[in-house]
Amino acid sequence: MNYWLVKSEPGSYSWDEFVKDKTTDWTGVRNYGARNNLQAMKKGDLVFFYHSLEGLKIMGIGKVVKESFYDPTTENPAWVAVTLKAEKKLKNPVALKDLKADHRLKDMALIKNTRLSVQPVKPSEWEIIMQYAG
DNA sequence: GCCAACGTTGGC
DNA sequence: GCCAACGTTGGC
Numbered sequence: 001m002n003y004w005l006v007k008s009e010p011g012s013y014s015w016d017e018f019v020k021d022k023t024t025d026w027t028g029v030r031n032y033g034a035r036n037n038l039q040a041m042k043k044g045d046l047v048f049f050y051h052s053l054e055g056l057k058i059m060g061i062g063k064v065v066k067e068s069f070y071d072p073t074t075e076n077p078a079w080v081a082v083t084l085k086a087e088k089k090l091k092n093p094v095a096l097k098d099l100k101a102d103h104r105l106k107d108m109a110l111i112k113n114t115r116l117s118v119q120p121v122k123p124s125e126w127e128i129i130m131q132y133a134g
Numbered sequence: 135g136c137c138a139a140c141g142t143t144g145g146c
Numbered sequence: 147g148c149c150a151a152c153g154t155t156g157g158c
Contacts, residue, residue: 056145136158141154143153
């Protein structure tokens with residue numbers, strides 16, 4: 001099983017909306033690096049749901065319930081989507097500044113490549129973040 | 135195939 | 147609101 005992180009601006013799609021929807025199709029990715037990560041997701045993989053721009057926190061965990069398929073929001077077959085299910089809310093959302101303060105996480109894409117909207121998370125990084133989440 | 139120009143993302 | 151980082155586009 002692999003771990004991932006996706007970003008969403010709460011102004012356009014928030015964790016609360018995700019919980020209300022129960023599942024959502026992760027469409028609209030238009031970046032090749034992020035697309036490659038979407039394609040690599042397998043059923044059962046877990047995904048941190050991060051609020052960018054406002055909040056700047058990891059809010060909860062989603063689960064991949066459908067592997068990549070052509071993104072129906074575009075005609076261009078280069079782009080794909082996956083279906084995510086809202087799995088678990090973090091007891092304590094983990095803020096970006098806490099991640100930045102932990103040198104063990106300094107290589108995370110969230111910190112090193114701030115613009116990548118779908119990114120892999122190492123198992124060791126996942127463990128550390130889960131400890132912060134309580 | 136290189137690189138300048140431009141657009142977008144996202145933290146501060 | 148600003149700006150750094152980075153991806154994409156297009157001229158040559």
